[in-house]
Amino acid sequence: MLKVLPGPSTVQVGQSTHRDALAAVREAAARIDLDQTCFVLAFVPNTLPLDPLAQALNATLAGVPVFGCTTAGQIARDGYEHDALLLIAFPKAHFRCATQLLTPLKPLSIQAISAAASQLATRFHRTADWNRLALTFADGLSKQEDVLVAALEMGLGELPVFGGSAGDGLDFRATHVFHAGRFHTNAAVLILLETDLEFTGLGFDHFLPTDAWMVVTEANPEERLVIEINGAPAAPEYARLVGVDLSELSPSVFAENPVLVRNSALYHVRAIQGVEPGGALSFLSAIDEGLLLRLGHEQEIVKTLETGLDVRDARGSRPDFILGFDCVLRKLEIEQKQMASEVSDILRTRRVFGFNTYGEQHCGVHVNQTFVGVAFFAPKRRDLH
Numbered sequence: 001m002l003k004v005l006p007g008p009s010t011v012q013v014g015q016s017t018h019r020d021a022l023a024a025v026r027e028a029a030a031r032i033d034l035d036q037t038c039f040v041l042a043f044v045p046n047t048l049p050l051d052p053l054a055q056a057l058n059a060t061l062a063g064v065p066v067f068g069c070t071t072a073g074q075i076a077r078d079g080y081e082h083d084a085l086l087l088i089a090f091p092k093a094h095f096r097c098a099t100q101l102l103t104p105l106k107p108l109s110i111q112a113i114s115a116a117a118s119q120l121a122t123r124f125h126r127t128a129d130w131n132r133l134a135l136t137f138a139d140g141l142s143k144q145e146d147v148l149v150a151a152l153e154m155g156l157g158e159l160p161v162f163g164g165s166a167g168d169g170l171d172f173r174a175t176h177v178f179h180a181g182r183f184h185t186n187a188a189v190l191i192l193l194e195t196d197l198e199f200t201g202l203g204f205d206h207f208l209p210t211d212a213w214m215v216v217t218e219a220n221p222e223e224r225l226v227i228e229i230n231g232a233p234a235a236p237e238y239a240r241l242v243g244v245d246l247s248e249l250s251p252s253v254f255a256e257n258p259v260l261v262r263n264s265a266l267y268h269v270r271a272i273q274g275v276e277p278g279g280a281l282s283f284l285s286a287i288d289e290g291l292l293l294r295l296g297h298e299q300e301i302v303k304t305l306e307t308g309l310d311v312r313d314a315r316g317s318r319p320d321f322i323l324g325f326d327c328v329l330r331k332l333e334i335e336q337k338q339m340a341s342e343v344s345d346i347l348r349t350r351r352v353f354g355f356n357t358y359g360e361q362h363c364g365v366h367v368n369q370t371f372v373g374v375a376f377f378a379p380k381r382r383d384l385h
Contacts, residue, residue, distance in 0.1 A: 008353075009320055009378075010321065010378075012033065012037075012091075013086070013088055013089075013353055014027070014032050015084045016085050017081070017085075025053070025056040028086070028087040029061060032061075034063070037089045037090065038065075038095045038096065038097060039066070039095070039191075040061060040066045040067075040068075040087050041068050042068035042087055043068055043069065043355040044071060044176075045085060046071075046167075046169040053183075057181070066181075068137065069176060069177045069178060070177075070183075072140075072167025072168065072170065072328035072356040073167070074356070075347055076353065078348055079344020079345065079348045080340055080343065080347065082169075086353065088353055094195055096127060097194070098192045099120075099179065100116055100189075101179045101180065101188075102189070102190055104187070105138065105188060106143070106144050110147060110154070111151075114154040116155070116190075117151070117155030118156070120190065121155070121156055121159065121192060124194070127194050130196050131196070131198065133159065133161075133192075133201075134152070134161045134190060134191065134193065135162055135163055135323075136148070136149070136189065136361055137164060137165075137166055139176070140167050140168070140175040140359060142185075146365075150364065161362075162323075162372055162373070162374050163325065163360070163361035164357035164360055164372065165359035167328055167356060168358075175358065177189045197320070198376070198377040198379065200311055201373070201375075202322070202371065202372065203372045203373075204370065205371070206330075207260060207267070207297060208267075208296065208299060209262075209294040210294060214241065214259065215230055216289055216291040220280075221287060221288045223282070224284070225281070226280060226281045233279035234281040249275050252332060254272040258270070258272070259295060260294045260296045267296075268365060268370070269369040270283055270285045270286075271283065285359060301339070302343060305346055306346055308371060309346065318350075320377060321351045321376055322350055322352045322353070323373055323374045324347075324372075325355065325361075325373060326356050327368055327371070330369055360372040
Protein backbone atom coordinates (compact mmCIF):
# COMPACT_ATOMS: atom_id res chain seq x y z
CA MET A 1 0.00 0.00 0.00
CA LEU A 2 1.44 3.36 -1.02
CA LYS A 3 1.84 5.96 1.71
CA VAL A 4 -0.43 8.94 1.05
CA LEU A 5 1.57 12.17 1.24
CA PRO A 6 0.14 15.55 2.26
CA GLY A 7 -0.95 17.93 -0.47
CA PRO A 8 1.50 20.15 -2.36
CA SER A 9 3.07 23.11 -0.57
CA THR A 10 3.56 25.37 -3.59
CA VAL A 11 0.32 25.20 -5.58
CA GLN A 12 -3.32 25.25 -4.54
CA VAL A 13 -5.79 22.89 -6.20
CA GLY A 14 -9.54 23.32 -6.41
CA GLN A 15 -12.09 21.18 -8.18
CA SER A 16 -15.82 20.76 -8.65
CA THR A 17 -18.16 18.34 -10.38
CA HIS A 18 -21.08 20.76 -10.30
CA ARG A 19 -22.92 20.90 -13.63
CA ASP A 20 -23.66 24.62 -13.32
CA ALA A 21 -20.70 26.64 -14.59
CA LEU A 22 -20.84 29.45 -12.03
CA ALA A 23 -21.36 27.06 -9.12
CA ALA A 24 -18.47 24.89 -10.34
CA VAL A 25 -16.07 27.83 -10.60
CA ARG A 26 -17.07 29.20 -7.20
CA GLU A 27 -16.63 25.82 -5.53
CA ALA A 28 -13.23 25.18 -7.12
CA ALA A 29 -11.98 28.75 -6.56
CA ALA A 30 -12.91 28.62 -2.87
CA ARG A 31 -9.70 26.68 -2.25
CA ILE A 32 -7.50 29.33 -3.89
CA ASP A 33 -5.98 32.46 -2.37
CA LEU A 34 -6.38 34.77 -5.34
CA ASP A 35 -4.34 37.60 -3.81
CA GLN A 36 -1.25 35.37 -3.72
CA THR A 37 -1.80 33.78 -7.15
CA CYS A 38 0.30 34.52 -10.23
CA PHE A 39 -1.91 32.55 -12.63
CA VAL A 40 -4.37 29.65 -12.73
CA LEU A 41 -4.49 26.64 -15.04
CA ALA A 42 -8.07 25.51 -15.75
CA PHE A 43 -8.73 22.02 -17.09
CA VAL A 44 -12.31 21.71 -18.27
CA PRO A 45 -14.64 18.70 -18.65
CA ASN A 46 -16.91 18.43 -21.68
CA THR A 47 -19.92 18.52 -19.34
CA LEU A 48 -19.73 22.30 -18.81
CA PRO A 49 -21.04 24.88 -21.34
CA LEU A 50 -18.09 26.98 -22.46
CA ASP A 51 -19.57 30.47 -22.77
CA PRO A 52 -21.10 30.48 -19.26
CA LEU A 53 -17.88 28.92 -17.95
CA ALA A 54 -15.76 31.69 -19.48
CA GLN A 55 -18.05 34.29 -17.90
CA ALA A 56 -17.82 32.54 -14.54
CA LEU A 57 -14.02 32.29 -14.66
CA ASN A 58 -13.71 35.96 -15.59
CA ALA A 59 -16.06 37.08 -12.84
CA THR A 60 -14.86 34.82 -10.03
CA LEU A 61 -11.12 34.97 -10.73
CA ALA A 62 -11.13 38.63 -11.80
CA GLY A 63 -7.62 40.06 -12.00
CA VAL A 64 -5.91 36.65 -12.07
CA PRO A 65 -4.77 35.34 -15.49
CA VAL A 66 -6.35 31.98 -16.38
CA PHE A 67 -5.07 29.62 -19.07
CA GLY A 68 -6.10 26.09 -19.94
CA CYS A 69 -8.15 23.89 -22.22
CA THR A 70 -10.98 21.44 -22.59
CA THR A 71 -10.02 17.88 -21.75
CA ALA A 72 -10.71 14.18 -22.20
CA GLY A 73 -10.58 13.73 -18.42
CA GLN A 74 -8.84 15.26 -15.46
CA ILE A 75 -6.19 14.23 -12.95
CA ALA A 76 -7.40 15.77 -9.71
CA ARG A 77 -6.89 15.33 -5.97
CA ASP A 78 -8.18 11.75 -5.98
CA GLY A 79 -6.69 10.70 -9.31
CA TYR A 80 -8.69 10.20 -12.50
CA GLU A 81 -11.90 12.19 -12.95
CA HIS A 82 -14.33 12.43 -15.88
CA ASP A 83 -16.36 15.57 -15.22
CA ALA A 84 -14.40 17.73 -12.76
CA LEU A 85 -13.47 21.34 -13.33
CA LEU A 86 -9.87 21.51 -12.11
CA LEU A 87 -8.17 24.76 -11.12
CA ILE A 88 -4.45 24.82 -10.24
CA ALA A 89 -3.21 28.10 -8.75
CA PHE A 90 0.49 28.94 -9.14
CA PRO A 91 1.65 31.42 -6.46
CA LYS A 92 3.51 34.67 -7.04
CA ALA A 93 6.12 33.59 -4.49
CA HIS A 94 7.39 30.82 -6.78
CA PHE A 95 6.25 31.56 -10.35
CA ARG A 96 6.32 34.21 -13.07
CA CYS A 97 4.80 33.78 -16.52
CA ALA A 98 4.41 35.29 -19.97
CA THR A 99 1.87 33.97 -22.46
CA GLN A 100 0.70 34.23 -26.03
CA LEU A 101 -2.20 32.88 -28.04
CA LEU A 102 -0.93 31.22 -31.22
CA THR A 103 -3.52 31.28 -33.99
CA PRO A 104 -4.37 30.13 -36.57
CA LEU A 105 -2.94 26.63 -36.35
CA LYS A 106 -4.45 25.67 -39.68
CA PRO A 107 -2.91 26.92 -41.88
CA LEU A 108 0.17 27.15 -39.66
CA SER A 109 3.18 29.29 -40.48
CA ILE A 110 6.30 27.76 -38.95
CA GLN A 111 8.15 31.04 -39.39
CA ALA A 112 5.40 33.10 -37.72
CA ILE A 113 5.01 30.72 -34.75
CA SER A 114 8.77 30.43 -34.30
CA ALA A 115 9.18 34.22 -34.40
CA ALA A 116 6.33 34.79 -31.96
CA ALA A 117 7.81 32.31 -29.48
CA SER A 118 11.26 33.81 -29.81
CA GLN A 119 9.95 37.35 -29.29
CA LEU A 120 7.95 36.30 -26.23
CA ALA A 121 11.04 34.71 -24.68
CA THR A 122 13.14 37.80 -25.43
CA ARG A 123 10.61 40.15 -23.81
CA PHE A 124 10.27 37.90 -20.74
CA HIS A 125 13.04 39.27 -18.52
CA ARG A 126 15.05 36.73 -16.59
CA THR A 127 15.08 36.43 -12.81
CA ALA A 128 18.48 35.56 -11.38
CA ASP A 129 18.83 31.92 -10.30
CA TRP A 130 15.30 31.00 -11.39
CA ASN A 131 14.56 28.18 -13.84
CA ARG A 132 12.70 28.40 -17.14
CA LEU A 133 10.39 26.09 -19.07
CA ALA A 134 7.44 26.35 -21.44
CA LEU A 135 3.97 24.80 -21.47
CA THR A 136 1.68 24.54 -24.46
CA PHE A 137 -1.97 23.53 -24.84
CA ALA A 138 -3.21 23.10 -28.41
CA ASP A 139 -6.50 22.46 -30.17
CA GLY A 140 -6.47 18.66 -30.17
CA LEU A 141 -8.42 18.39 -33.42
CA SER A 142 -6.32 20.87 -35.39
CA LYS A 143 -3.99 18.10 -36.60
CA GLN A 144 -1.17 20.62 -36.39
CA GLU A 145 0.56 19.75 -33.12
CA ASP A 146 3.49 18.04 -34.87
CA VAL A 147 4.32 21.21 -36.81
CA LEU A 148 3.53 23.43 -33.83
CA VAL A 149 5.99 21.74 -31.48
CA ALA A 150 8.70 21.84 -34.16
CA ALA A 151 8.11 25.57 -34.64
CA LEU A 152 8.23 26.17 -30.89
CA GLU A 153 11.48 24.25 -30.58
CA MET A 154 12.93 26.38 -33.37
CA GLY A 155 11.83 29.60 -31.68
CA LEU A 156 12.66 28.70 -28.07
CA GLY A 157 15.95 26.91 -28.65
CA GLU A 158 17.02 24.85 -25.64
CA LEU A 159 14.07 25.90 -23.47
CA PRO A 160 12.19 22.67 -22.66
CA VAL A 161 8.57 22.52 -23.84
CA PHE A 162 5.91 20.27 -22.29
CA GLY A 163 2.28 20.11 -23.27
CA GLY A 164 -0.93 18.35 -24.08
CA SER A 165 -3.56 18.53 -26.79
CA ALA A 166 -6.99 19.67 -25.67
CA GLY A 167 -9.69 17.02 -25.59
CA ASP A 168 -13.45 16.58 -25.80
CA GLY A 169 -14.11 13.46 -23.76
CA LEU A 170 -14.30 10.67 -26.32
CA ASP A 171 -16.54 12.69 -28.64
CA PHE A 172 -13.79 14.16 -30.91
CA ARG A 173 -16.12 16.96 -32.04
CA ALA A 174 -14.53 20.23 -30.89
CA THR A 175 -11.65 21.15 -28.59
CA HIS A 176 -10.74 24.55 -27.16
CA VAL A 177 -7.95 26.39 -25.37
CA PHE A 178 -8.56 29.21 -22.90
CA HIS A 179 -6.68 32.51 -23.02
CA ALA A 180 -7.49 36.15 -22.24
CA GLY A 181 -10.93 35.28 -20.90
CA ARG A 182 -12.16 33.33 -23.94
CA PHE A 183 -12.23 29.82 -25.36
CA HIS A 184 -10.57 29.49 -28.77
CA THR A 185 -10.44 26.82 -31.48
CA ASN A 186 -7.75 26.46 -34.15
CA ALA A 187 -5.33 27.89 -31.59
CA ALA A 188 -2.70 27.04 -28.99
CA VAL A 189 -1.63 28.71 -25.76
CA LEU A 190 2.08 29.15 -25.11
CA ILE A 191 3.09 29.78 -21.49
CA LEU A 192 6.66 30.65 -20.52
CA LEU A 193 7.35 29.94 -16.86
CA GLU A 194 10.02 31.08 -14.47
CA THR A 195 10.21 29.40 -11.10
CA ASP A 196 12.54 29.12 -8.14
CA LEU A 197 11.49 25.47 -7.89
CA GLU A 198 13.72 22.80 -9.34
CA PHE A 199 12.03 20.71 -12.03
CA THR A 200 12.59 17.69 -14.22
CA GLY A 201 10.65 16.59 -17.29
CA LEU A 202 8.89 13.24 -17.53
CA GLY A 203 7.93 11.25 -20.61
CA PHE A 204 7.18 7.53 -20.80
CA ASP A 205 4.85 4.97 -22.36
CA HIS A 206 4.42 1.23 -21.80
CA PHE A 207 5.15 -0.30 -25.21
CA LEU A 208 8.03 -2.11 -26.85
CA PRO A 209 8.29 -2.75 -30.61
CA THR A 210 7.37 -6.19 -31.95
CA ASP A 211 8.67 -7.86 -35.11
CA ALA A 212 5.47 -6.95 -37.01
CA TRP A 213 6.34 -4.28 -39.57
CA MET A 214 3.98 -2.17 -41.66
CA VAL A 215 4.63 0.26 -44.50
CA VAL A 216 2.26 3.14 -45.21
CA THR A 217 1.73 2.80 -48.95
CA GLU A 218 -0.96 5.49 -49.35
CA ALA A 219 -1.80 8.39 -47.04
CA ASN A 220 -3.29 11.85 -46.76
CA PRO A 221 -0.77 13.51 -44.42
CA GLU A 222 -2.71 16.78 -44.07
CA GLU A 223 -5.67 14.90 -42.59
CA ARG A 224 -3.55 12.26 -40.80
CA LEU A 225 -5.27 9.52 -42.80
CA VAL A 226 -3.62 6.22 -43.72
CA ILE A 227 -5.46 4.79 -46.71
CA GLU A 228 -3.29 1.73 -47.40
CA ILE A 229 -0.89 -0.38 -45.35
CA ASN A 230 1.33 -2.91 -47.12
CA GLY A 231 -0.57 -2.20 -50.35
CA ALA A 232 -3.92 -3.19 -48.81
CA PRO A 233 -6.79 -1.13 -47.36
CA ALA A 234 -5.50 0.15 -44.03
CA ALA A 235 -8.19 -0.87 -41.55
CA PRO A 236 -8.59 -4.49 -42.77
CA GLU A 237 -4.81 -4.93 -42.91
CA TYR A 238 -4.34 -3.54 -39.41
CA ALA A 239 -7.15 -5.80 -38.10
CA ARG A 240 -5.44 -8.81 -39.73
CA LEU A 241 -2.11 -7.96 -38.13
CA VAL A 242 -3.56 -7.62 -34.63
CA GLY A 243 -5.71 -10.72 -35.03
CA VAL A 244 -9.23 -9.29 -34.79
CA ASP A 245 -12.16 -8.97 -37.16
CA LEU A 246 -12.58 -5.62 -38.88
CA SER A 247 -15.89 -5.12 -37.07
CA GLU A 248 -14.10 -5.43 -33.72
CA LEU A 249 -11.84 -2.42 -34.21
CA SER A 250 -12.51 0.06 -31.42
CA PRO A 251 -10.69 2.59 -29.23
CA SER A 252 -9.80 -0.17 -26.77
CA VAL A 253 -8.25 -2.30 -29.55
CA PHE A 254 -6.29 0.70 -30.80
CA ALA A 255 -5.15 1.48 -27.25
CA GLU A 256 -3.82 -2.03 -26.68
CA ASN A 257 -2.28 -2.42 -30.16
CA PRO A 258 -0.60 0.87 -31.10
CA VAL A 259 1.81 1.43 -33.93
CA LEU A 260 5.27 2.80 -33.20
CA VAL A 261 7.57 5.06 -35.20
CA ARG A 262 11.31 5.18 -34.63
CA ASN A 263 12.89 8.58 -34.04
CA SER A 264 16.65 8.26 -33.59
CA ALA A 265 17.05 5.53 -30.96
CA LEU A 266 13.56 5.96 -29.50
CA TYR A 267 10.17 4.63 -30.51
CA HIS A 268 7.12 6.90 -30.24
CA VAL A 269 3.47 5.91 -30.39
CA ARG A 270 1.37 7.03 -33.35
CA ALA A 271 -2.13 6.40 -32.00
CA ILE A 272 -5.07 5.44 -34.20
CA GLN A 273 -8.17 7.56 -33.66
CA GLY A 274 -10.68 5.52 -35.66
CA VAL A 275 -11.82 3.82 -38.85
CA GLU A 276 -13.02 6.07 -41.65
CA PRO A 277 -15.54 5.22 -44.38
CA GLY A 278 -13.80 3.22 -47.07
CA GLY A 279 -11.40 1.53 -44.66
CA ALA A 280 -8.88 4.29 -43.98
CA LEU A 281 -7.44 4.81 -40.51
CA SER A 282 -7.33 8.26 -38.91
CA PHE A 283 -4.39 9.00 -36.63
CA LEU A 284 -3.73 11.42 -33.77
CA SER A 285 -0.18 12.19 -34.93
CA ALA A 286 1.69 12.90 -38.14
CA ILE A 287 1.66 10.18 -40.76
CA ASP A 288 3.06 10.00 -44.29
CA GLU A 289 3.54 7.68 -47.23
CA GLY A 290 6.58 5.43 -46.97
CA LEU A 291 6.60 5.58 -43.17
CA LEU A 292 7.72 2.38 -41.47
CA LEU A 293 5.51 1.36 -38.57
CA ARG A 294 5.86 -1.42 -36.02
CA LEU A 295 3.15 -2.89 -33.86
CA GLY A 296 3.72 -2.26 -30.19
CA HIS A 297 3.73 -4.85 -27.43
CA GLU A 298 2.49 -3.59 -24.10
CA GLN A 299 4.28 -3.83 -20.80
CA GLU A 300 2.52 -3.61 -17.44
CA ILE A 301 0.95 -0.15 -17.49
CA VAL A 302 0.72 0.18 -13.70
CA LYS A 303 4.32 -0.85 -13.17
CA THR A 304 5.63 1.56 -15.80
CA LEU A 305 3.54 4.35 -14.26
CA GLU A 306 4.97 3.72 -10.79
CA THR A 307 8.49 3.60 -12.17
CA GLY A 308 8.05 6.68 -14.34
CA LEU A 309 6.66 8.80 -11.50
CA ASP A 310 9.29 7.68 -8.97
CA VAL A 311 11.63 10.64 -9.48
CA ARG A 312 13.86 12.43 -6.95
CA ASP A 313 15.89 15.61 -6.91
CA ALA A 314 19.60 15.87 -6.10
CA ARG A 315 18.79 15.75 -2.38
CA GLY A 316 16.77 12.57 -2.76
CA SER A 317 13.45 14.35 -2.18
CA ARG A 318 10.23 13.55 -4.02
CA PRO A 319 8.44 16.24 -6.05
CA ASP A 320 6.20 18.73 -4.32
CA PHE A 321 3.79 18.07 -7.19
CA ILE A 322 3.75 16.79 -10.77
CA LEU A 323 1.93 18.57 -13.59
CA GLY A 324 0.80 15.71 -15.82
CA PHE A 325 -0.51 15.32 -19.36
CA ASP A 326 -1.74 11.74 -19.79
CA CYS A 327 -3.14 10.39 -23.06
CA VAL A 328 -6.84 9.52 -22.96
CA LEU A 329 -6.04 6.18 -24.62
CA ARG A 330 -3.95 5.23 -21.59
CA LYS A 331 -6.87 6.08 -19.34
CA LEU A 332 -9.21 4.08 -21.58
CA GLU A 333 -6.95 1.02 -21.39
CA ILE A 334 -6.66 1.34 -17.63
CA GLU A 335 -10.44 1.52 -17.26
CA GLN A 336 -10.98 -1.42 -19.63
CA LYS A 337 -8.67 -3.49 -17.42
CA GLN A 338 -10.46 -2.29 -14.26
CA MET A 339 -7.28 -0.70 -12.92
CA ALA A 340 -8.62 2.86 -12.53
CA SER A 341 -8.80 2.72 -8.73
CA GLU A 342 -5.23 1.39 -8.45
CA VAL A 343 -3.89 3.99 -10.87
CA SER A 344 -5.78 6.80 -9.15
CA ASP A 345 -4.14 5.77 -5.87
CA ILE A 346 -0.72 6.12 -7.51
CA LEU A 347 -1.56 9.50 -9.04
CA ARG A 348 -2.93 10.80 -5.73
CA THR A 349 0.07 9.56 -3.77
CA ARG A 350 2.52 11.13 -6.22
CA ARG A 351 0.53 14.39 -6.16
CA VAL A 352 -0.11 14.43 -9.91
CA PHE A 353 -2.50 17.09 -11.26
CA GLY A 354 -3.38 17.67 -14.90
CA PHE A 355 -5.57 16.28 -17.65
CA ASN A 356 -6.14 13.52 -20.18
CA THR A 357 -5.12 14.58 -23.67
CA TYR A 358 -5.56 13.87 -27.37
CA GLY A 359 -1.75 13.96 -27.69
CA GLU A 360 1.35 15.00 -25.80
CA GLN A 361 4.31 17.25 -26.59
CA HIS A 362 7.75 16.43 -25.21
CA CYS A 363 11.37 16.85 -26.39
CA GLY A 364 10.27 18.57 -29.59
CA VAL A 365 7.98 15.70 -30.64
CA HIS A 366 4.20 15.24 -30.66
CA VAL A 367 3.37 11.75 -29.37
CA ASN A 368 0.43 9.62 -28.24
CA GLN A 369 -0.33 7.09 -25.52
CA THR A 370 2.37 8.68 -23.44
CA PHE A 371 2.52 10.29 -20.01
CA VAL A 372 4.29 13.66 -20.22
CA GLY A 373 4.81 15.81 -17.19
CA VAL A 374 6.90 18.19 -15.15
CA ALA A 375 7.95 17.25 -11.61
CA PHE A 376 8.46 20.34 -9.44
CA PHE A 377 10.70 20.12 -6.36
CA ALA A 378 11.36 22.44 -3.43
CA PRO A 379 13.86 25.24 -4.12
CA LYS A 380 17.46 24.43 -3.29
CA ARG A 381 17.78 27.28 -0.84
CA ARG A 382 15.17 25.91 1.58
CA ASP A 383 12.75 23.08 2.21
CA LEU A 384 9.03 23.68 1.93
CA HIS A 385 8.03 21.16 4.56
